[in-house]
Amino acid sequence: MGTLSFTATVSVDGFAADADGDFQWTAPSDEVFAFHVERMAPVSTEILGRNTYLLMRYWENEPVDAPWGELERQFAAGWRAIDQVVVSSTLTPGDLEGSRARLVPTLDLDELRQIVHDVPGEVEIFGPTTAAAAIRAGLVQNFRLFVVPKIVGAGLRALPPDARLDLRLVEHRVFGNGITYQHYRPREQS
Template sequence: MKDAGISTTSPQIGHIMGTLTYTATVSLDGYVADASGDFQWSAPGDEVFAFHVERMGPVSTEILGRNTYLLMTYWENEPADGSWSSEEREFARRWQAIERVVVSSTLIDDDLGSGTRLIPHLSISELAGIVRDASGEVEIFGPTTAAAAIRAGMVDDYRFFVVPKIVGGGLRALPDDARLDLRLVEHRTFGDTAYLHYRAG
């Protein structure tokens, strides 16, 4: 059984009191992974990583799909050789402190680390409740998990790290049928990587 993103079978909801952010590192042609599933080209350099550490400050909740969660379990325990830098330790500290919600129909609770909640499917109304009840910013991580929220206009902020690579196909950062009106509220560059922060409305 494949994991699913947000279910669109629930009724549409009204105004959401909190904020929901979608963050992605993308190729110049709009993909987060190429046709073979490779995304190593999106690994952040030192400047971008330091910015990610800073950016995690207001985030209180992270919503992830199965594959993204398994990738991020790296930050649950420092390697035995103590090879993390001080910035990596700070990122790990912040990551471990936030609430993590994993959307997966194949994982079980025993697969998860502490501070992580498992739900098999994420409805629009359930996502609205998570955002409403969060003490800070809610970040939804992964294009499959985020797709229905994007289509429904639930995402308040879009943060893209655009790397100078064209991969020609693969997993798109945004669903093909999304229709959005956004405004640019922040932008900066880190070497050849462009950071673009857009806000809905």
């Protein structure tokens, strides 16, 4: 049986993308990227929405014109080893890359519970829109937030505004570029 985690890079005011949909300001430094490579080791399954999947598809094939460095190759190898559940009503199976991706048109909470129950390790639900119902329902066991020292004012909220959870900080780290990593769990968990 797995555990369900939500990871997001957010502005200080809680947005994953600004009002124009831009999230380039979330790009990690080498230090933060190395932490992501390490952090992804226990993840066995990723649940992604369409936009997040299309973004992460970059890691399926190394670009010829801009070769990756060692950290990027490590991340890509780890990414390709993770099962991916892509939630989209507009993509088709032909749009998926990699042998570990499967498409579901919708993801209700019962199906999400079943996915988490059926896999070992950590299931990461990635993307604020895809994760919103699970967060509201209290299904997420780990919240991993990378907070960028930037205020963007408006945009795509990382967390649903109507979610109410009592969390406790279990891990905290400050990186050299000012980004902080905050790992929270619901208070009733040990």
